Amino acid sequence: MTIDDLPIRDDLRGTSPYGAPQLEVAVRLNTNEHAFAVPDEVVDAIAKAVQAELRDLNRYPDRDAAALRADLADYLGHGLTAANLWAANGSNEVQQQLLQAFGGPGRTALGFGPSYSMHPILAAGTGTRWIGALRDPDFGLTPADAVAQVEQHRPDLVFLCSPNNPTGTALDPAVIDAVLAVAPGMVLVDEAYFEYARPGTRSALGLLPGHPRLVVTRTMSKAFGFAGGRLGYLAADPAVVDAVQLVRLPYHLSALTQAAARAALAHRDALLATVDAIKEQRDRIVAELRARGFRVADSDANFVLFEVGGDQRTVWRRLLDNGVLVRDVGLSGWLRVTAGTPAETDAFLGALS
Known part of the structure:
Protein backbone atom coordinates (compact mmCIF):
# COMPACT_ATOMS: atom_id res chain seq x y z
CA MET A 1 0.00 0.00 0.00
CA THR A 2 1.24 3.46 -0.93
CA ILE A 3 -0.37 6.87 -0.84
CA ASP A 4 -1.17 6.46 -4.56
CA ASP A 5 -3.38 3.50 -3.69
CA LEU A 6 -5.59 5.68 -1.50
CA PRO A 7 -8.53 7.75 -2.78
CA ILE A 8 -6.90 11.12 -1.98
CA ARG A 9 -7.86 14.27 -3.85
CA ASP A 10 -6.44 14.43 -7.35
CA ASP A 11 -4.88 17.85 -6.75
CA LEU A 12 -2.81 16.42 -3.88
CA ARG A 13 -1.33 13.55 -5.86
CA GLY A 14 2.37 13.94 -6.53
CA THR A 15 2.83 16.73 -3.99
CA SER A 16 5.16 16.66 -0.98
CA PRO A 17 4.55 17.80 2.60
CA TYR A 18 6.34 20.84 3.96
CA GLY A 19 9.43 20.10 5.99
CA ALA A 20 13.08 20.87 6.57
CA PRO A 39 15.83 32.09 30.38
CA ASP A 40 15.46 30.28 33.70
CA GLU A 41 13.13 32.91 35.13
CA VAL A 42 10.77 32.45 32.18
CA VAL A 43 11.01 28.65 32.39
CA ASP A 44 9.91 28.87 36.03
CA ALA A 45 7.04 31.23 35.21
CA ILE A 46 5.78 29.02 32.39
CA ALA A 47 6.06 25.92 34.56
CA LYS A 48 3.96 27.55 37.30
CA ALA A 49 1.36 28.75 34.80
CA VAL A 50 1.03 25.30 33.24
CA GLN A 51 0.99 23.63 36.65
CA ALA A 52 -1.98 25.78 37.65
CA GLU A 53 -3.98 24.39 34.71
CA LEU A 54 -3.32 20.70 35.23
CA ARG A 55 -6.01 19.94 37.79
CA ASP A 56 -8.70 21.31 35.47
CA LEU A 57 -7.66 19.44 32.34
CA ASN A 58 -10.94 17.56 32.54
CA ARG A 59 -12.54 20.83 31.42
CA TYR A 60 -12.32 22.43 27.99
CA PRO A 61 -10.15 25.54 27.66
CA ASP A 62 -11.49 29.03 27.05
CA ARG A 63 -12.72 28.63 23.50
CA ASP A 64 -12.16 32.31 22.70
CA ALA A 65 -8.76 32.63 24.45
CA ALA A 66 -9.96 36.03 25.66
CA ALA A 67 -7.22 36.69 28.22
CA LEU A 68 -4.47 35.65 25.81
CA ARG A 69 -5.87 37.88 23.08
CA ALA A 70 -5.93 40.82 25.49
CA ASP A 71 -2.28 40.18 26.38
CA LEU A 72 -1.33 40.01 22.70
CA ALA A 73 -3.12 43.30 22.03
CA ASP A 74 -1.22 44.90 24.92
CA TYR A 75 2.06 43.68 23.43
CA LEU A 76 1.34 44.99 19.93
CA GLY A 77 0.00 48.39 20.99
CA HIS A 78 -1.30 50.54 18.09
CA GLY A 79 -4.57 50.99 19.99
CA LEU A 80 -5.54 47.35 19.43
CA THR A 81 -7.86 45.43 21.76
CA ALA A 82 -8.71 41.79 22.25
CA ALA A 83 -11.44 42.18 19.63
CA ASN A 84 -8.73 42.84 17.00
CA LEU A 85 -6.70 39.75 17.89
CA TRP A 86 -7.03 36.04 17.16
CA ALA A 87 -4.61 33.27 18.13
CA ALA A 88 -3.98 29.70 17.01
CA ASN A 89 -1.32 26.98 16.99
CA GLY A 90 1.31 28.90 15.04
CA SER A 91 0.80 31.54 12.36
CA ASN A 92 0.44 28.71 9.82
CA GLU A 93 -2.86 27.70 11.43
CA VAL A 94 -3.96 31.33 11.51
CA GLN A 95 -3.25 31.64 7.78
CA GLN A 96 -5.00 28.35 7.10
CA GLN A 97 -8.09 29.65 8.89
CA LEU A 98 -7.97 32.83 6.81
CA LEU A 99 -7.85 30.75 3.64
CA GLN A 100 -10.75 28.62 4.88
CA ALA A 101 -12.80 31.74 5.49
CA PHE A 102 -11.86 33.84 2.46
CA GLY A 103 -10.47 31.31 -0.01
CA GLY A 104 -11.59 27.84 -1.02
CA PRO A 105 -12.76 26.19 -4.26
CA GLY A 106 -13.33 28.71 -7.04
CA ARG A 107 -11.22 31.36 -5.28
CA THR A 108 -7.59 32.42 -5.69
CA ALA A 109 -4.67 33.55 -3.56
CA LEU A 110 -1.60 35.36 -4.88
CA GLY A 111 1.91 35.71 -3.48
CA PHE A 112 5.16 37.19 -4.77
CA GLY A 113 7.94 34.60 -5.01
CA PRO A 114 10.39 33.60 -3.91
CA SER A 115 8.55 33.73 -0.61
CA TYR A 116 7.37 31.49 2.23
CA SER A 117 6.81 28.04 0.76
CA MET A 118 3.96 27.21 3.16
CA HIS A 119 1.63 29.78 1.64
CA PRO A 120 0.91 27.80 -1.56
CA ILE A 121 0.73 24.57 0.47
CA LEU A 122 -1.90 26.10 2.75
CA ALA A 123 -3.76 27.30 -0.32
CA ALA A 124 -3.73 23.81 -1.83
CA GLY A 125 -4.97 22.27 1.41
CA THR A 126 -8.00 24.56 1.41
CA GLY A 127 -8.76 24.10 -2.30
CA THR A 128 -7.68 27.65 -3.11
CA ARG A 129 -5.93 28.15 -6.46
CA TRP A 130 -2.47 29.64 -5.94
CA ILE A 131 -1.11 32.30 -8.29
CA GLY A 132 2.67 32.60 -8.15
CA ALA A 133 3.47 36.22 -8.95
CA LEU A 134 7.12 37.26 -9.14
CA ARG A 135 9.57 39.61 -7.51
CA ASP A 136 12.34 41.38 -9.39
CA PRO A 137 15.55 39.45 -10.22
CA ASP A 138 17.16 41.13 -7.18
CA PHE A 139 14.20 39.90 -5.04
CA GLY A 140 12.75 43.41 -4.72
CA LEU A 141 9.13 44.36 -5.30
CA THR A 142 8.06 47.80 -6.49
CA PRO A 143 4.59 49.26 -5.95
CA ALA A 144 4.03 49.42 -9.72
CA ASP A 145 4.94 45.75 -10.27
CA ALA A 146 2.82 44.61 -7.33
CA VAL A 147 -0.19 46.60 -8.51
CA ALA A 148 0.14 45.35 -12.09
CA GLN A 149 0.11 41.70 -10.99
CA VAL A 150 -2.77 42.17 -8.54
CA GLU A 151 -4.84 43.99 -11.18
CA GLN A 152 -4.07 41.29 -13.74
CA HIS A 153 -5.20 38.37 -11.56
CA ARG A 154 -7.78 39.97 -9.22
CA PRO A 155 -7.12 37.44 -6.42
CA ASP A 156 -9.39 36.90 -3.43
CA LEU A 157 -6.36 37.02 -1.11
CA VAL A 158 -2.96 38.67 -1.53
CA PHE A 159 -0.06 37.40 0.58
CA LEU A 160 2.73 39.85 1.36
CA CYS A 161 5.71 38.76 3.46
CA SER A 162 7.63 41.44 5.36
CA PRO A 163 10.37 40.67 6.21
CA ASN A 164 10.23 38.21 3.36
CA ASN A 165 11.22 34.57 3.74
CA PRO A 166 13.64 33.34 2.31
CA THR A 167 15.19 36.63 1.21
CA GLY A 168 14.91 38.40 4.58
CA THR A 169 14.09 41.81 3.12
CA ALA A 170 11.29 43.98 4.50
CA LEU A 171 8.84 45.48 2.04
CA ASP A 172 8.81 49.15 1.15
CA PRO A 173 5.67 50.41 2.96
CA ALA A 174 4.59 51.95 -0.35
CA VAL A 175 4.08 48.41 -1.72
CA ILE A 176 1.56 47.57 1.00
CA ASP A 177 -0.21 50.92 0.51
CA ALA A 178 -0.42 50.35 -3.24
CA VAL A 179 -1.75 46.78 -2.95
CA LEU A 180 -4.37 47.85 -0.41
CA ALA A 181 -5.58 50.46 -2.89
CA VAL A 182 -6.28 47.96 -5.67
CA ALA A 183 -6.79 44.51 -4.12
CA PRO A 184 -10.39 43.32 -4.55
CA GLY A 185 -10.27 40.98 -1.54
CA MET A 186 -8.21 40.39 1.58
CA VAL A 187 -4.57 41.49 1.99
CA LEU A 188 -2.49 39.42 4.40
CA VAL A 189 0.88 40.75 5.59
CA ASP A 190 3.00 38.02 7.18
CA GLU A 191 5.26 39.70 9.78
CA ALA A 192 6.67 36.55 11.40
CA TYR A 193 10.16 38.08 11.61
CA PHE A 194 9.25 41.70 12.30
CA GLU A 195 10.95 41.89 15.71
CA TYR A 196 14.31 41.41 13.94
CA ALA A 197 13.76 44.28 11.48
CA ARG A 198 16.27 47.09 11.24
CA PRO A 199 15.44 50.42 12.94
CA GLY A 200 12.89 52.51 11.08
CA THR A 201 11.09 49.57 9.47
CA ARG A 202 7.35 50.26 9.48
CA SER A 203 4.88 47.58 10.54
CA ALA A 204 1.64 47.12 8.64
CA LEU A 205 -0.14 47.29 12.01
CA GLY A 206 -0.23 51.05 11.62
CA LEU A 207 -2.36 50.65 8.48
CA LEU A 208 -5.16 48.69 10.15
CA PRO A 209 -7.39 51.72 10.89
CA GLY A 210 -9.42 52.38 7.78
CA HIS A 211 -8.44 49.09 6.09
CA PRO A 212 -10.94 46.43 7.23
CA ARG A 213 -9.65 43.90 4.68
CA LEU A 214 -6.05 44.06 5.94
CA VAL A 215 -4.74 41.27 8.18
CA VAL A 216 -1.32 41.22 9.86
CA THR A 217 -0.06 37.86 11.12
CA ARG A 218 2.67 37.42 13.72
CA THR A 219 4.20 34.52 15.66
CA MET A 220 5.87 33.83 19.01
CA SER A 221 7.99 31.11 17.38
CA LYS A 222 10.83 33.39 16.32
CA ALA A 223 11.89 36.36 18.46
CA PHE A 224 10.13 35.01 21.54
CA GLY A 225 11.97 31.69 21.25
CA PHE A 226 8.61 29.92 21.64
CA ALA A 227 8.72 27.66 18.57
CA GLY A 228 7.94 24.57 20.64
CA GLY A 229 4.97 26.33 22.22
CA ARG A 230 3.20 26.84 18.85
CA LEU A 231 1.49 30.20 19.14
CA GLY A 232 0.68 32.47 16.22
CA TYR A 233 -1.80 35.29 15.96
CA LEU A 234 -3.38 37.90 13.73
CA ALA A 235 -4.41 41.51 14.13
CA ALA A 236 -7.29 42.81 12.05
CA ASP A 237 -10.68 44.49 12.10
CA PRO A 238 -13.01 42.71 14.58
CA ALA A 239 -15.15 41.56 11.64
CA VAL A 240 -12.20 39.50 10.36
CA VAL A 241 -11.90 37.84 13.77
CA ASP A 242 -15.61 37.02 13.61
CA ALA A 243 -15.16 35.49 10.16
CA VAL A 244 -12.24 33.30 11.24
CA GLN A 245 -14.27 31.93 14.14
CA LEU A 246 -16.71 30.47 11.60
CA VAL A 247 -14.05 27.97 10.49
CA ARG A 248 -11.87 27.44 13.58
CA LEU A 249 -12.08 24.08 15.32
CA PRO A 250 -13.80 24.15 18.72
CA TYR A 251 -11.33 24.53 21.60
CA HIS A 252 -8.45 24.57 19.11
CA LEU A 253 -6.03 26.27 21.51
CA SER A 254 -5.31 24.14 24.59
CA ALA A 255 -5.39 25.51 28.13
CA LEU A 256 -1.71 24.60 28.46
CA THR A 257 -0.74 26.54 25.34
CA GLN A 258 -2.73 29.57 26.45
CA ALA A 259 -1.18 29.52 29.93
CA ALA A 260 2.36 29.10 28.61
CA ALA A 261 1.95 31.86 26.03
CA ARG A 262 0.53 34.29 28.60
CA ALA A 263 3.46 33.60 30.95
CA ALA A 264 5.88 34.20 28.09
CA LEU A 265 4.19 37.48 27.17
CA ALA A 266 4.36 38.60 30.80
CA HIS A 267 8.13 38.10 30.62
CA ARG A 268 8.61 39.49 27.11
CA ASP A 269 11.43 41.81 28.12
CA ALA A 270 13.54 38.84 29.21
CA LEU A 271 12.66 36.83 26.10
CA LEU A 272 13.28 39.67 23.64
Whole structure:
Protein backbone atom coordinates (compact mmCIF):
# COMPACT_ATOMS: atom_id res chain seq x y z
CA MET A 1 0.00 0.00 0.00
CA THR A 2 1.24 3.46 -0.93
CA ILE A 3 -0.37 6.87 -0.84
CA ASP A 4 -1.17 6.46 -4.56
CA ASP A 5 -3.38 3.50 -3.69
CA LEU A 6 -5.59 5.68 -1.50
CA PRO A 7 -8.53 7.75 -2.78
CA ILE A 8 -6.90 11.12 -1.98
CA ARG A 9 -7.86 14.27 -3.85
CA ASP A 10 -6.44 14.43 -7.35
CA ASP A 11 -4.88 17.85 -6.75
CA LEU A 12 -2.81 16.42 -3.88
CA ARG A 13 -1.33 13.55 -5.86
CA GLY A 14 2.37 13.94 -6.53
CA THR A 15 2.83 16.73 -3.99
CA SER A 16 5.16 16.66 -0.98
CA PRO A 17 4.55 17.80 2.60
CA TYR A 18 6.34 20.84 3.96
CA GLY A 19 9.43 20.10 5.99
CA ALA A 20 13.08 20.87 6.57
CA PRO A 21 15.63 18.10 7.21
CA GLN A 22 15.71 17.15 10.90
CA LEU A 23 19.29 15.94 11.29
CA GLU A 24 21.44 15.52 14.36
CA VAL A 25 24.39 17.77 13.58
CA ALA A 26 26.55 20.01 15.72
CA VAL A 27 25.23 23.30 14.31
CA ARG A 28 21.64 23.56 13.06
CA LEU A 29 20.99 26.81 11.20
CA ASN A 30 18.24 25.74 8.83
CA THR A 31 14.86 26.52 10.41
CA ASN A 32 15.22 30.12 11.64
CA GLU A 33 14.76 29.21 15.29
CA HIS A 34 15.80 31.78 17.87
CA ALA A 35 19.25 30.66 18.93
CA PHE A 36 19.05 31.39 22.66
CA ALA A 37 17.33 29.09 25.14
CA VAL A 38 14.43 30.32 27.27
CA PRO A 39 15.83 32.09 30.38
CA ASP A 40 15.46 30.28 33.70
CA GLU A 41 13.13 32.91 35.13
CA VAL A 42 10.77 32.45 32.18
CA VAL A 43 11.01 28.65 32.39
CA ASP A 44 9.91 28.87 36.03
CA ALA A 45 7.04 31.23 35.21
CA ILE A 46 5.78 29.02 32.39
CA ALA A 47 6.06 25.92 34.56
CA LYS A 48 3.96 27.55 37.30
CA ALA A 49 1.36 28.75 34.80
CA VAL A 50 1.03 25.30 33.24
CA GLN A 51 0.99 23.63 36.65
CA ALA A 52 -1.98 25.78 37.65
CA GLU A 53 -3.98 24.39 34.71
CA LEU A 54 -3.32 20.70 35.23
CA ARG A 55 -6.01 19.94 37.79
CA ASP A 56 -8.70 21.31 35.47
CA LEU A 57 -7.66 19.44 32.34
CA ASN A 58 -10.94 17.56 32.54
CA ARG A 59 -12.54 20.83 31.42
CA TYR A 60 -12.32 22.43 27.99
CA PRO A 61 -10.15 25.54 27.66
CA ASP A 62 -11.49 29.03 27.05
CA ARG A 63 -12.72 28.63 23.50
CA ASP A 64 -12.16 32.31 22.70
CA ALA A 65 -8.76 32.63 24.45
CA ALA A 66 -9.96 36.03 25.66
CA ALA A 67 -7.22 36.69 28.22
CA LEU A 68 -4.47 35.65 25.81
CA ARG A 69 -5.87 37.88 23.08
CA ALA A 70 -5.93 40.82 25.49
CA ASP A 71 -2.28 40.18 26.38
CA LEU A 72 -1.33 40.01 22.70
CA ALA A 73 -3.12 43.30 22.03
CA ASP A 74 -1.22 44.90 24.92
CA TYR A 75 2.06 43.68 23.43
CA LEU A 76 1.34 44.99 19.93
CA GLY A 77 0.00 48.39 20.99
CA HIS A 78 -1.30 50.54 18.09
CA GLY A 79 -4.57 50.99 19.99
CA LEU A 80 -5.54 47.35 19.43
CA THR A 81 -7.86 45.43 21.76
CA ALA A 82 -8.71 41.79 22.25
CA ALA A 83 -11.44 42.18 19.63
CA ASN A 84 -8.73 42.84 17.00
CA LEU A 85 -6.70 39.75 17.89
CA TRP A 86 -7.03 36.04 17.16
CA ALA A 87 -4.61 33.27 18.13
CA ALA A 88 -3.98 29.70 17.01
CA ASN A 89 -1.32 26.98 16.99
CA GLY A 90 1.31 28.90 15.04
CA SER A 91 0.80 31.54 12.36
CA ASN A 92 0.44 28.71 9.82
CA GLU A 93 -2.86 27.70 11.43
CA VAL A 94 -3.96 31.33 11.51
CA GLN A 95 -3.25 31.64 7.78
CA GLN A 96 -5.00 28.35 7.10
CA GLN A 97 -8.09 29.65 8.89
CA LEU A 98 -7.97 32.83 6.81
CA LEU A 99 -7.85 30.75 3.64
CA GLN A 100 -10.75 28.62 4.88
CA ALA A 101 -12.80 31.74 5.49
CA PHE A 102 -11.86 33.84 2.46
CA GLY A 103 -10.47 31.31 -0.01
CA GLY A 104 -11.59 27.84 -1.02
CA PRO A 105 -12.76 26.19 -4.26
CA GLY A 106 -13.33 28.71 -7.04
CA ARG A 107 -11.22 31.36 -5.28
CA THR A 108 -7.59 32.42 -5.69
CA ALA A 109 -4.67 33.55 -3.56
CA LEU A 110 -1.60 35.36 -4.88
CA GLY A 111 1.91 35.71 -3.48
CA PHE A 112 5.16 37.19 -4.77
CA GLY A 113 7.94 34.60 -5.01
CA PRO A 114 10.39 33.60 -3.91
CA SER A 115 8.55 33.73 -0.61
CA TYR A 116 7.37 31.49 2.23
CA SER A 117 6.81 28.04 0.76
CA MET A 118 3.96 27.21 3.16
CA HIS A 119 1.63 29.78 1.64
CA PRO A 120 0.91 27.80 -1.56
CA ILE A 121 0.73 24.57 0.47
CA LEU A 122 -1.90 26.10 2.75
CA ALA A 123 -3.76 27.30 -0.32
CA ALA A 124 -3.73 23.81 -1.83
CA GLY A 125 -4.97 22.27 1.41
CA THR A 126 -8.00 24.56 1.41
CA GLY A 127 -8.76 24.10 -2.30
CA THR A 128 -7.68 27.65 -3.11
CA ARG A 129 -5.93 28.15 -6.46
CA TRP A 130 -2.47 29.64 -5.94
CA ILE A 131 -1.11 32.30 -8.29
CA GLY A 132 2.67 32.60 -8.15
CA ALA A 133 3.47 36.22 -8.95
CA LEU A 134 7.12 37.26 -9.14
CA ARG A 135 9.57 39.61 -7.51
CA ASP A 136 12.34 41.38 -9.39
CA PRO A 137 15.55 39.45 -10.22
CA ASP A 138 17.16 41.13 -7.18
CA PHE A 139 14.20 39.90 -5.04
CA GLY A 140 12.75 43.41 -4.72
CA LEU A 141 9.13 44.36 -5.30
CA THR A 142 8.06 47.80 -6.49
CA PRO A 143 4.59 49.26 -5.95
CA ALA A 144 4.03 49.42 -9.72
CA ASP A 145 4.94 45.75 -10.27
CA ALA A 146 2.82 44.61 -7.33
CA VAL A 147 -0.19 46.60 -8.51
CA ALA A 148 0.14 45.35 -12.09
CA GLN A 149 0.11 41.70 -10.99
CA VAL A 150 -2.77 42.17 -8.54
CA GLU A 151 -4.84 43.99 -11.18
CA GLN A 152 -4.07 41.29 -13.74
CA HIS A 153 -5.20 38.37 -11.56
CA ARG A 154 -7.78 39.97 -9.22
CA PRO A 155 -7.12 37.44 -6.42
CA ASP A 156 -9.39 36.90 -3.43
CA LEU A 157 -6.36 37.02 -1.11
CA VAL A 158 -2.96 38.67 -1.53
CA PHE A 159 -0.06 37.40 0.58
CA LEU A 160 2.73 39.85 1.36
CA CYS A 161 5.71 38.76 3.46
CA SER A 162 7.63 41.44 5.36
CA PRO A 163 10.37 40.67 6.21
CA ASN A 164 10.23 38.21 3.36
CA ASN A 165 11.22 34.57 3.74
CA PRO A 166 13.64 33.34 2.31
CA THR A 167 15.19 36.63 1.21
CA GLY A 168 14.91 38.40 4.58
CA THR A 169 14.09 41.81 3.12
CA ALA A 170 11.29 43.98 4.50
CA LEU A 171 8.84 45.48 2.04
CA ASP A 172 8.81 49.15 1.15
CA PRO A 173 5.67 50.41 2.96
CA ALA A 174 4.59 51.95 -0.35
CA VAL A 175 4.08 48.41 -1.72
CA ILE A 176 1.56 47.57 1.00
CA ASP A 177 -0.21 50.92 0.51
CA ALA A 178 -0.42 50.35 -3.24
CA VAL A 179 -1.75 46.78 -2.95
CA LEU A 180 -4.37 47.85 -0.41
CA ALA A 181 -5.58 50.46 -2.89
CA VAL A 182 -6.28 47.96 -5.67
CA ALA A 183 -6.79 44.51 -4.12
CA PRO A 184 -10.39 43.32 -4.55
CA GLY A 185 -10.27 40.98 -1.54
CA MET A 186 -8.21 40.39 1.58
CA VAL A 187 -4.57 41.49 1.99
CA LEU A 188 -2.49 39.42 4.40
CA VAL A 189 0.88 40.75 5.59
CA ASP A 190 3.00 38.02 7.18
CA GLU A 191 5.26 39.70 9.78
CA ALA A 192 6.67 36.55 11.40
CA TYR A 193 10.16 38.08 11.61
CA PHE A 194 9.25 41.70 12.30
CA GLU A 195 10.95 41.89 15.71
CA TYR A 196 14.31 41.41 13.94
CA ALA A 197 13.76 44.28 11.48
CA ARG A 198 16.27 47.09 11.24
CA PRO A 199 15.44 50.42 12.94
CA GLY A 200 12.89 52.51 11.08
CA THR A 201 11.09 49.57 9.47
CA ARG A 202 7.35 50.26 9.48
CA SER A 203 4.88 47.58 10.54
CA ALA A 204 1.64 47.12 8.64
CA LEU A 205 -0.14 47.29 12.01
CA GLY A 206 -0.23 51.05 11.62
CA LEU A 207 -2.36 50.65 8.48
CA LEU A 208 -5.16 48.69 10.15
CA PRO A 209 -7.39 51.72 10.89
CA GLY A 210 -9.42 52.38 7.78
CA HIS A 211 -8.44 49.09 6.09
CA PRO A 212 -10.94 46.43 7.23
CA ARG A 213 -9.65 43.90 4.68
CA LEU A 214 -6.05 44.06 5.94
CA VAL A 215 -4.74 41.27 8.18
CA VAL A 216 -1.32 41.22 9.86
CA THR A 217 -0.06 37.86 11.12
CA ARG A 218 2.67 37.42 13.72
CA THR A 219 4.20 34.52 15.66
CA MET A 220 5.87 33.83 19.01
CA SER A 221 7.99 31.11 17.38
CA LYS A 222 10.83 33.39 16.32
CA ALA A 223 11.89 36.36 18.46
CA PHE A 224 10.13 35.01 21.54
CA GLY A 225 11.97 31.69 21.25
CA PHE A 226 8.61 29.92 21.64
CA ALA A 227 8.72 27.66 18.57
CA GLY A 228 7.94 24.57 20.64
CA GLY A 229 4.97 26.33 22.22
CA ARG A 230 3.20 26.84 18.85
CA LEU A 231 1.49 30.20 19.14
CA GLY A 232 0.68 32.47 16.22
CA TYR A 233 -1.80 35.29 15.96
CA LEU A 234 -3.38 37.90 13.73
CA ALA A 235 -4.41 41.51 14.13
CA ALA A 236 -7.29 42.81 12.05
CA ASP A 237 -10.68 44.49 12.10
CA PRO A 238 -13.01 42.71 14.58
CA ALA A 239 -15.15 41.56 11.64
CA VAL A 240 -12.20 39.50 10.36
CA VAL A 241 -11.90 37.84 13.77
CA ASP A 242 -15.61 37.02 13.61
CA ALA A 243 -15.16 35.49 10.16
CA VAL A 244 -12.24 33.30 11.24
CA GLN A 245 -14.27 31.93 14.14
CA LEU A 246 -16.71 30.47 11.60
CA VAL A 247 -14.05 27.97 10.49
CA ARG A 248 -11.87 27.44 13.58
CA LEU A 249 -12.08 24.08 15.32
CA PRO A 250 -13.80 24.15 18.72
CA TYR A 251 -11.33 24.53 21.60
CA HIS A 252 -8.45 24.57 19.11
CA LEU A 253 -6.03 26.27 21.51
CA SER A 254 -5.31 24.14 24.59
CA ALA A 255 -5.39 25.51 28.13
CA LEU A 256 -1.71 24.60 28.46
CA THR A 257 -0.74 26.54 25.34
CA GLN A 258 -2.73 29.57 26.45
CA ALA A 259 -1.18 29.52 29.93
CA ALA A 260 2.36 29.10 28.61
CA ALA A 261 1.95 31.86 26.03
CA ARG A 262 0.53 34.29 28.60
CA ALA A 263 3.46 33.60 30.95
CA ALA A 264 5.88 34.20 28.09
CA LEU A 265 4.19 37.48 27.17
CA ALA A 266 4.36 38.60 30.80
CA HIS A 267 8.13 38.10 30.62
CA ARG A 268 8.61 39.49 27.11
CA ASP A 269 11.43 41.81 28.12
CA ALA A 270 13.54 38.84 29.21
CA LEU A 271 12.66 36.83 26.10
CA LEU A 272 13.28 39.67 23.64
CA ALA A 273 16.53 40.73 25.32
CA THR A 274 18.57 38.54 22.95
CA VAL A 275 17.02 39.87 19.73
CA ASP A 276 19.75 42.48 19.36
CA ALA A 277 22.40 39.77 19.76
CA ILE A 278 20.81 37.82 16.89
CA LYS A 279 20.66 40.95 14.73
CA GLU A 280 24.36 41.53 15.44
CA GLN A 281 25.21 38.03 14.18
CA ARG A 282 22.97 38.51 11.12
CA ASP A 283 24.76 41.72 10.21
CA ARG A 284 28.11 40.03 10.87
CA ILE A 285 27.22 37.23 8.44
CA VAL A 286 26.11 39.71 5.77
CA ALA A 287 29.29 41.79 6.13
CA GLU A 288 31.61 38.78 6.18
CA LEU A 289 30.03 37.08 3.17
CA ARG A 290 30.11 40.28 1.14
CA ALA A 291 33.74 40.81 2.11
CA ARG A 292 34.45 37.35 0.69
CA GLY A 293 32.76 38.25 -2.59
CA PHE A 294 29.40 36.55 -2.10
CA ARG A 295 26.19 38.14 -3.34
CA VAL A 296 23.91 38.53 -0.31
CA ALA A 297 20.31 39.71 0.02
CA ASP A 298 19.64 42.51 2.50
CA SER A 299 18.07 41.05 5.63
CA ASP A 300 15.64 42.36 8.24
CA ALA A 301 15.10 38.85 9.62
CA ASN A 302 17.15 36.37 11.67
CA PHE A 303 18.58 34.69 8.56
CA VAL A 304 20.64 35.49 5.50
CA LEU A 305 20.18 34.39 1.88
CA PHE A 306 23.43 34.17 -0.05
CA GLU A 307 24.49 33.07 -3.53
CA VAL A 308 27.03 30.25 -3.69
CA GLY A 309 28.03 30.64 -7.33
CA GLY A 310 27.19 27.11 -8.37
CA ASP A 311 25.04 24.12 -7.47
CA GLN A 312 23.62 24.98 -4.06
CA ARG A 313 22.96 21.29 -3.33
CA THR A 314 26.68 20.53 -3.50
CA VAL A 315 27.56 23.39 -1.16
CA TRP A 316 24.73 22.37 1.20
CA ARG A 317 26.16 18.85 1.39
CA ARG A 318 29.73 20.08 1.92
CA LEU A 319 28.58 22.32 4.78
CA LEU A 320 26.69 19.41 6.30
CA ASP A 321 29.82 17.23 6.04
CA ASN A 322 31.53 19.94 8.10
CA GLY A 323 28.87 19.79 10.81
CA VAL A 324 26.72 22.77 9.78
CA LEU A 325 23.13 22.38 8.56
CA VAL A 326 21.73 25.30 6.53
CA ARG A 327 18.62 25.47 4.31
CA ASP A 328 18.34 24.71 0.63
CA VAL A 329 15.11 26.57 -0.17
CA GLY A 330 15.04 25.33 -3.76
CA LEU A 331 16.33 28.61 -5.18
CA SER A 332 18.97 27.73 -7.76
CA GLY A 333 22.43 28.85 -6.66
CA TRP A 334 21.31 30.22 -3.27
CA LEU A 335 21.30 28.98 0.32
CA ARG A 336 19.80 30.38 3.53
CA VAL A 337 21.52 30.38 6.92
CA THR A 338 19.95 31.25 10.27
CA ALA A 339 21.76 33.79 12.42
CA GLY A 340 22.68 32.00 15.64
CA THR A 341 25.04 32.48 18.52
CA PRO A 342 28.55 33.87 17.98
CA ALA A 343 29.94 30.33 18.22
CA GLU A 344 27.46 29.09 15.61
CA THR A 345 28.39 31.96 13.30
CA ASP A 346 32.06 31.04 13.75
CA ALA A 347 31.23 27.43 12.85
CA PHE A 348 29.28 28.43 9.74
CA LEU A 349 31.93 30.81 8.43
CA GLY A 350 34.64 28.27 9.14
CA ALA A 351 32.77 25.50 7.37
CA LEU A 352 32.08 27.77 4.40
CA SER A 353 35.81 28.46 4.09
